[in-house]
Amino acid sequence: MPLVAITPLTQSCYETILNRFSHYSLIAHEDSINELKTIFNFRANTFYSNPINRLEKIKDLPRFDGVSLKGSAIKLLLDGQAGGWIGNKNSRVQAFFFSDVIDSINDEIDDPDEFCNKVTMKMKQKIESFDNFLTPINGLLSIESKNILSYWGHHNVSSTLLSESKNISIRILPNCETSEMFERLPSAIRRDSYHYHMLKKEKVDVILVGDANYKKNICSCQTCMKYDCEIVILTDTRRKELLNLI
Numbered sequence: 001m002p003l004v005a006i007t008p009l010t011q012s013c014y015e016t017i018l019n020r021f022s023h024y025s026l027i028a029h030e031d032s033i034n035e036l037k038t039i040f041n042f043r044a045n046t047f048y049s050n051p052i053n054r055l056e057k058i059k060d061l062p063r064f065d066g067v068s069l070k071g072s073a074i075k076l077l078l079d080g081q082a083g084g085w086i087g088n089k090n091s092r093v094q095a096f097f098f099s100d101v102i103d104s105i106n107d108e109i110d111d112p113d114e115f116c117n118k119v120t121m122k123m124k125q126k127i128e129s130f131d132n133f134l135t136p137i138n139g140l141l142s143i144e145s146k147n148i149l150s151y152w153g154h155h156n157v158s159s160t161l162l163s164e165s166k167n168i169s170i171r172i173l174p175n176c177e178t179s180e181m182f183e184r185l186p187s188a189i190r191r192d193s194y195h196y197h198m199l200k201k202e203k204v205d206v207i208l209v210g211d212a213n214y215k216k217n218i219c220s221c222q223t224c225m226k227y228d229c230e231i232v233i234l235t236d237t238r239r240k241e242l243l244n245l246i
């Protein structure tokens with residue numbers, strides 16, 4: 001994710017790959033790409049699951065003084081959990097991803113129907129861009145940093161990352177194992193374990209991870225335990241530097 005959309009790890013991810021591992025070949029497996037693609041493949045077409053469905057409500061809402069269509073749209077994005085809570089993982093992800101889409105709508109548009117049609121069309125286009133970005137061509141995922149999609153705010157990356165485009169190519173390999181042996185693991189670690197297992201099976205020299213608690217997720221099968229490789233943990237240190245937080 002940090003390579004294709006702006007996250008707090010994006011700056012470190014690019015710099016680590018381009019500075020430290022520029023002579024390495026990068027690989028990932030098809031399942032890792034499929035996992036990313038499902039983020040915006042909403043489980044159900046309901047108010048809570050699908051942010052496009054939520055934003056359709058703009059058409060029916062009464063208007064109030066001092067509340068803009070954009071303001072209402074942001075609140076609808078965040079309001080993605082039954083029970084009146086806000087900020088669960090799905091709605092947080094959706095609000096980060098689509099807030100820029102709302103921002104891009106012309107401020108002059110004050111007709112709820114027109115606003116709604118434009119915003120939902122652009123949301124669908126952004127999901128399509130995300131899917132295209134993650135679709136390898138001849139097994140190669142070629143990423144230009146200038147095309148990174150906005151997700152978390154631009155304050156997480158340096159402006160040069162977007163203006164002086166850097167290219168990173170990743171070979172996407174077919175899954176070299178079925179996920180069957182991981183099915184009994186808790187759902188929170190199942191997929192990560194599967195991915196670690198496949199990378200070790202490919203005998204990689206280094207695994208880049210974005211999770212400081214990665215040790216809990218490492219596959220503990222005999223083959224993986226016998227194979228040692230360097231683990232590099234990406235952090236948000238570079239973004240903290242950009243924001244003068246350290």
Ligand SMILES: [Zn+2]
Binds near residue numbers: 219221222223224225
């Ligand atoms: Zn294993």
